[in-house]
Each structure stands twice: as C-alpha cells, then as structure tokens.
Amino acid sequence: MSSTDVVELILQDHRRMEDLFRTMRNVEADRAAALEEFAGLLIAHASAEEEKVYPALRRYKNVDGEDVEHSVHEHHEANEALLALLEVDDTGSQEWDEKLEELVTAVNHHADEEERTLLNDARENVSDERRAELGEAFRAARAQHLEAGCGSVENVRKLVESVKD
Incomplete structure (x- = not known):
C-alpha cells in the first residue's frame, strides 16, 4: 500500500527525479526517453503542488508564506532550465x-x-489526516497533468512564456 501522505508523495517524486538525472547523465542510456519522463513528472509535480498543496499550506500560521512564494519562483526557474534542455536536439x-x-x-x-x-x-503543523487529503488531491492533479501531456516542449514553452508576460 503506497502512502497518501502528501509529504511522502512529494519525496517519492523527488527521488524519482534524481534517478532520472542519473539516467540522463549516462551516455549509454536512452536519454531522450528519460528526459520525456522527467519533463512530464516535473511539470505535473510542480503544477499539482501549486494547485493543491501550496494554497493549503499557506493557511497554516507556522508555515512560512515566503517559503511558498519562493518555491513557486523556483518552479519557474526549473521550467526555464527544462525548456532549454528540451530544445537541444542532440542528446550526445x-x-x-x-x-x-x-x-x-x-x-x-x-x-x-x-x-x-x-x-x-x-510534517510538524499539518495533521496526518489533512496530509492524506492533500496527498489524494496532489496525486489526482498530477495524474491529470500527466494525461494531458504536460511535459511536451510546446506546453513547457507556454508555461515559461506565461511567466514572462
């Protein structure tokens, strides 16, 4: 039984991203396939956090709202770096x-x-029950984004451009 705790789900995604980085660094691996999986995971993960998790965390007085804002800013930076990699044709x-x-x-x-x-x-301020509810919402939003092909170069470009406007 996999956890529905939102913290555990986010950590699982972080570990999967690290695995994919190792694959993408390996010249003998299918780097393009790893990048495709990574792109979808990164965009779906960040979008689900921004839609379902961060707004809920902002409501807790012991959760720093500036940390939430900073995380959103870092998502944009990661999206820009992702787009730059997606636009490179030769994985070698x-x-x-x-x-x-x-x-x-x-x-x-x-x-x-x-x-x-x-x-x-x-972990310190949100009840187990609430973290499980957030986990379900995070997982559902993430799945929706993945089904919609959120990691495509076109979609990532749109996301990057929407921030610049």
Whole structure:
C-alpha cells in the first residue's frame, strides 16, 4: 500500500527525479526517453503542488508564506532550465550535457530547500489526516497533468512564456 501522505508523495517524486538525472547523465542510456519522463513528472509535480498543496499550506500560521512564494519562483526557474534542455536536439552533445547540469542544479536546489522548509513545516503543523487529503488531491492533479501531456516542449514553452508576460 503506497502512502497518501502528501509529504511522502512529494519525496517519492523527488527521488524519482534524481534517478532520472542519473539516467540522463549516462551516455549509454536512452536519454531522450528519460528526459520525456522527467519533463512530464516535473511539470505535473510542480503544477499539482501549486494547485493543491501550496494554497493549503499557506493557511497554516507556522508555515512560512515566503517559503511558498519562493518555491513557486523556483518552479519557474526549473521550467526555464527544462525548456532549454528540451530544445537541444542532440542528446550526445556538449550543449545537452551543459543544459542538463543547469536543470539538475535548479531542481536539486529546489527539492533540497523544499524538503528542509515546507515539507518539514507540513510534517510538524499539518495533521496526518489533512496530509492524506492533500496527498489524494496532489496525486489526482498530477495524474491529470500527466494525461494531458504536460511535459511536451510546446506546453513547457507556454508555461515559461506565461511567466514572462
């Protein structure tokens, strides 16, 4: 039985992203397939957090609203780095490796910060029952985004451009 605790679900996604980074760094792996899975996971994960988790966490007085805002900002930075990698045609090129490392840096920085701030705050201040409810909402939203092909280069480009406007 997999957990429905929103904190555990978010952590599972973070670990899966780390696995995919290892695959994308491996020149013998199917880097394009790993990137495709990663792109969908990153966009679905961040969108579900912003729609279902962050608004709920903002309501807790012991959860820092600035941490929530900062996390949203970091999602945008990760999306920009993702788009830059998606736009590289040759997965064996130096450019691909460079853009991958920029993406790894952006995502790992965010995941690390989120785990130390928001997720620990959620563990301390949000009841198990509420975390399970948020987990269900997060999982459903994430699945909807994945079904809609949220990781496509066209969709990621739209997301990046919507922030610049």
